[in-house]
Amino acid sequence: LGTDIRHFMELESTNDYAKTIARDAHEGTVVVAEAQKKGRGRKGFDWVSPQGGVWISIILKPSIVPANASRLTLVGGLAVVDSLKSIGLNPSLKWPNDVLVNGKKICGILTEMEAEIDRVEYIVLGLGINLNFNTDTLPEEIRDGSTTISDELGTYVDRLDFVRSLLYNLEQYYIHFKTQPFEELMERWIDSSDTIGRNVRIVTPSKMVDGRAIGITLSGGLLLQKHDGSTEEIMSGRCIYI
Numbered sequence: 001l002g003t004d005i006r007h008f009m010e011l012e013s014t015n016d017y018a019k020t021i022a023r024d025a026h027e028g029t030v031v032v033a034e035a036q037k038k039g040r041g042r043k044g045f046d047w048v049s050p051q052g053g054v055w056i057s058i059i060l061k062p063s064i065v066p067a068n069a070s071r072l073t074l075v076g077g078l079a080v081v082d083s084l085k086s087i088g089l090n091p092s093l094k095w096p097n098d099v100l101v102n103g104k105k106i107c108g109i110l111t112e113m114e115a116e117i118d119r120v121e122y123i124v125l126g127l128g129i130n131l132n133f134n135t136d137t138l139p140e141e142i143r144d145g146s147t148t149i150s151d152e153l154g155t156y157v158d159r160l161d162f163v164r165s166l167l168y169n170l171e172q173y174y175i176h177f178k179t180q181p182f183e184e185l186m187e188r189w190i191d192s193s194d195t196i197g198r199n200v201r202i203v204t205p206s207k208m209v210d211g212r213a214i215g216i217t218l219s220g221g222l223l224l225q226k227h228d229g230s231t232e233e234i235m236s237g238r239c240i241y242i
């Protein structure tokens with residue numbers, strides 16, 4: 001990954017830019033911006049992306065079926081966790097796409113794809129990591145639930161070193177992903193997750209389900225044990241700890 005790196009001082013969104021070049025780009029092409037004017041989060045939410053953060057998208061072309069695309073979100077989370085651990089933080093994964101430190105969001109992941117019915121053409125794995133800026137500069141609505149690496153460590157971290165570490169870890173996990181059964185990465189994800197074992201509420205546009213998170217499924221979904229004892233696989237939605 002990263003033999004082709006497109007670096008920008010500012011973009012609307014690295015995911016959007018990556019999608020415009022993805023079809024002709026080599027697998028592993030990286031798009032990175034110092035700041036984003038229209039960073040996008042899941043479900044159409046804005047993603048605040050000031051200078052100092054790591055706003056990065058990686059173009060991947062794995063031979064997988066579209067139903068398994070969410071696995072890449074888990075792969076991205078694992079790489080971020082390792083990079084955060086290597087600078088002394090104690091991160092945890094929150095299903096489906098958050099990395100938390102001290103219970104606050106430090107990274108969000110947005111996986112988007114172009115696919116035919118049975119074949120993924122490309123995946124854009126977008127990672128937004130709050131690196132060197134002060135949480136106080138974030139809008140009030142998200143300030144309490146968010147944190148940054150520099151706030152947690154009390155010092156700035158070299159941005160290039162962090163990106164290097166991230167791409168290295170991502171490449172290791174991606175090779176594993178392409179060559180080994182997914183179960184092992186699932187286990188790893190569960191080990192680093194603070195979602196499993198918790199009582200959660202999943203909110204989707206069409207429904208709300210409460211239950212205990214008891215596992216991750218092979219498609220990257222959340223396995224929920226409902227209060228009536230039955231289990232349900234949830235493929236996407238907002239996860240609230242209750």
Ligand code: BTN
Pocket residue numbers: 012013014015016036038039040041042045047049054055056057097098107108109110126127128129
């Ligand atoms: C979320 O938690 O809602 C996902 C946030 C993903 C943000 C990253 S920043 C790089 C890439 N470009 C975007 O516009 N979004 C993702």
